[in-house]
Amino acid sequence: MPDQTNDQPNDRTLPAVCPRCEHDALTTVADSPVPGVWQVFQCARCLYMWRSTEPARRTRREAYPAGFRLTAEDIDAAIEVPTVPPLAAR
Amino acid sequence: MPYDDLRSFLDTLEKEGQLLRITDEVLPEPDIAAAANAAGRIGEGAPALWFDRVKGFTDARVAMNVHGSWANHALALGLPKGTSPRQQVEEFARRWDAFPVAPERRADAPWQENSVTGEDVNLFDILPLFRLNDGDGGFYLDKAAVVSRDPEDPDHFGKQNLGTYRMEVIGRDRLAIQPVPVHDIAKHLRIAEERGEDLPVAITLGNDPVIPVVAGMPLAYDQSEYEMAGALRGAPYPIATAPHTGFDVPWGAEVVIEGVIESRVRQIEGPFGEFTGHYSGGRRMPVIRIERVSYRTNPVFESLYLGMPWTECDYLVGPNTSVPLLKQLRAEFPEVRAVNAMYTHGLLVIISTAKRYGGFAKAVGMRAMTTPHGLGYVSQVILVDEDVDPFDLPQVMWAQSAKVNPREDVLILPNLSVVELSPASQPAGVTSKMIIDATTPVAPDVRGNYGTPVKDLPETAEWTERLRTLLANR
């Protein structure tokens, strides 16, 4: 199969799943000021944001690199930086 | 003449041949970041890049790599573009001595021309946002300065902090921010969160060329970045009052974003390709709710590419990390001659120093690790003699190869603090540190067979000039 990770597919319809975490709750955050050129989408779970005109390696689940993928467990296990301090006694 | 805003500096860069206008239409991704990445790969003297034909946008104006070469860094300080890095650091250190220079408050800031508040705030309407690196979780503001105040001492001008913190756009009016615990804003946030209060912030984007230098500079907690900006530019720094927070912000900014860091909230952020040349992990970080945005008409969006060094980030935090360390060390050890902290914001530092007595250089190395910046960064120190130029890496390697007896001159100190982003730390935030003493031992440290060093001949300086002239006139 040809390597399609650098293709620029520009699917301006809301994709089915997040390229990064495969979640299916996605929103459209922005439309191009020039009508119909691109849209910016966001995943509700991992907050990944991408533009429809970006290369497939950033926009397509199947082309999204394994090293950058996130799972629900990764998100739950993510450390806090900085940690929330205890409330001071008043 | 110091620059009061980014636009006037871009004009100078253009006149000096240090601004390249990309006239072809480009894609927001991957073109803008790839071009800025490439600027760091074409060698010395790379220009700033200007884009105003970005596909899908009607009014995008994007400036990249503004500080991204020694030539541009020199011009930012008002020096001739051929000034060497070492000369730039020396001049920077000289100007530091004028600190503090009181700022000048001005009215009628250009960013007062337009504003949006509350529900109407949508960053995508104002800024041509774009991604930098493949694995970045989103679009970042990574060359913005964030102003915050100490909630316990809000009227203290010096404790008001202006620092560069990269922010991920996670919504039309929401940003995620990374306050590294050793940095001033993290202190402000900690106090606010202990009280259960939000921390107000003012974010200024597209600044004159001195602001990014002072905002990324490890100053003492109560030292004002604006008073340092005044010292560096040799004239009072122009500030204006931000309308929503009342904070002091650069008069000449392109965009001023105001809001709060929401108290005790953390949300998934990143990853982001970092100054370490590695991605940060995905972590839960504080969130900013934007309440007001003020901006110049047709604002210039300034951003910075960072990744595997060297990139613009390395030029920007080279001299401004070296000089504070030099000053802080010299305050106690006047023997210290020069500090090169240009590697990864000072994770590795090279110090040249005279020796008071045997063992002294190692103490200087330990002190570098306990400066405010050192606590979070300085992990490897190479010490060289007073006649070795720490900016001349072949000379440093000579000193290390000839003068280090590893068993006595390499010290490993376990379990010390470092930024959590340090890729080698284990666990994240804790590392061993190393001192390499490449100075010549002095009494009572009588180790080695040093004999008499070979010095340049007394006539060599004259001959250097003569050869240069002969070559130039060939």
Ligand SMILES: Cc1cc2nc3c(=O)[nH]c(=O)nc-3n(C[C@H](O)[C@H](O)[C@H](O)COP(=O)(O)O)c2cc1C
């Ligand atoms: C482009 C750039 C991005 C930076 N991003 C961050 C960041 O996200 N978080 C952080 O704590 N420091 C960041 N820094 C480093 C701080 O700005 C720098 O260490 C500064 O000295 C902090 O000073 P302060 O403690 O006075 O605020 C960044 C620096 C630069 C140049």
Ligand SMILES: [Zn+2]
């Ligand atoms: Zn996702």
